[in-house]
Amino acid sequence: MxxxxxxxxxxxxxxxxxxxxxxxxxxxxxxxxxxxxxxxxxxxxxxxxxxxxxxxxxxxxxxxxxxxxxxxxxxxxxxxxxxxxxxxxxxxxxxxxxxxxxxxxxxxxxxxxxxxxxxxxxxxxxxxxxxxxxxxxxxxxxxxxxxxxxxxxxxxxxxxxxxxxxxxxLELSFSGLRREGYSDDMLLSYLTSREGSSTIPVEELSGNETPRAAYVYEGGWKLLPLPEQSIKGVLLSVLLYLEKRSQGRKAEEIRKAYEHIRRIQLEPKTALEVLKKLGEEEKLRISVEV
Structure with a gap:
């Protein structure tokens, strides 16, 4: 494609x-x-x-x-x-x-x-x-x-x-459900959810989970490459995504943050706090498959 x-x-x-x-x-x-x-x-x-x-x-x-x-x-x-x-x-x-x-x-x-x-x-x-x-x-x-x-x-x-x-x-069904009051986000989430997977918004994570995949919402759920199966790995993948979406000074700052976090040990709960704050600041929907 x-x-x-x-x-x-x-x-x-x-x-x-x-x-x-x-x-x-x-x-x-x-x-x-x-x-x-x-x-x-x-x-x-x-x-x-x-x-x-x-x-x-x-x-x-x-x-x-x-x-x-x-x-x-x-x-x-x-x-x-x-x-x-x-x-x-x-x-x-x-x-x-x-x-x-x-x-x-x-x-x-x-x-x-x-x-x-x-x-x-x-x-x-x-x-x-x-x-x-x-x-x-x-x-x-x-x-x-x-x-x-x-x-x-x-x-x-x-x-x-x-x-x-x-x-x-598909188009007729989507339009019909829209007219019944269902939001685009709900319908797209339904269509893109995978059988047998458990996808949880980062706001609902405890920090004890082992992520299998990470997603951000961009007109539909977009799968992010996961460098490691940990909350820190999810954080790193989101930072890389934001860097590609950004330009100039902001992109440079995100890259520095990525390199710093990549090198240090980071407790899962600390990584989760940073991830949640990042989602709020960037108005980004992030979900994790566990």
Whole structure:
């Protein structure tokens, strides 16, 4: 996922810096934006056994065909950035015709920023009902975009329909529970808690526990590397986390504190007091798995 995350960030930067180019030049969109994403998704962009440009269909040429096990799995249709593929129906219908007339089940439409994946045909459903993925690199949170685009990876695209259904169910359930008054924090804690683990907020620790893992809350629970299985180890891992989050003089001070604590013997209860105070000062939620 990290490679895809970096690719999405690079594409965002390219669009921000060269928007006029991508609004006029479809070939630049293909080479600079679409190719970058597909390569991060594990597709060998220059291998005709995986990706074929200008694939002929009965209705014209699809910009690309994605090949799996020697057969076309999906067509990819590219537009320049000035084409609003979310509002204009024709590009999506064009893609659906390519797929339907060739017996290809899936299609992907993109202008480099917006990505739409469809199931090309299904009796009794409209084209918009068959949209499996809709991701907007410019306007959606990074993690949402990365998760949805990951369904198009070479290793997962055969499961794209099932994965998109699971994600839709998750989003509907989350929204429903929100409307019932449950907080985001409570729901995220529920979703990210691990079976068989006992995670305790540092405020509830006594100092006699042996930590197995440490977490901080950052839009979701983030696992911290634990240098040693002790309360001191938790304190050290939180200091390293805060150092990476800080800049300048504050980062230097945290590093000095880390080095000092690392060298000295520190009683668990003393380390816990420091950890609690640190959490209060930094308004940081810290939990420990024991």
């Amino acid at each position: 990290e490679g895809l995350r970096k690719a999405v960030v690079r594409v965002r930067r390219k669009i921000a810096s060269h928007r006029k180019l991508y609004e006029k030049n479809e070939e630049a969109v293909k080479q600079h934006l679409i190719g970058e994403i597909f390569q991060a998704l594990g597709w060998d962009w220059n291998n005709p056994e995986e990706v074929r440009p200008e694939e002929r269909t009965e209705d014209g040429r699809a910009d690309y065909a994605l090949i799996l096990n020697g057969s076309v799995f999906a067509y990819v249709e590219a537009k320049n950035l000035s084409v609003n593929i979310l509002k204009r129906d024709e590009p999506l219908r064009q893609l659906a015709r390519y797929c339907f007339n060739s017996g290809v089940k899936y299609g992907i439409l993109t202008n480099g920023a917006v990505w739409i994946a469809i199931k090309a045909f299904e009796e009794g459903s409209s084209l918009h009902d068959r949209i499996l993925i809709s991701a907007n690199i410019e306007k959606e949170p990074l993690e949402k975009v990365v998760l949805k685009l990951s369904f198009l990876s070479k290793s997962r695209i055969v499961e794209m329909e099932r994965l998109s259904s699971l994600l839709r169910a």
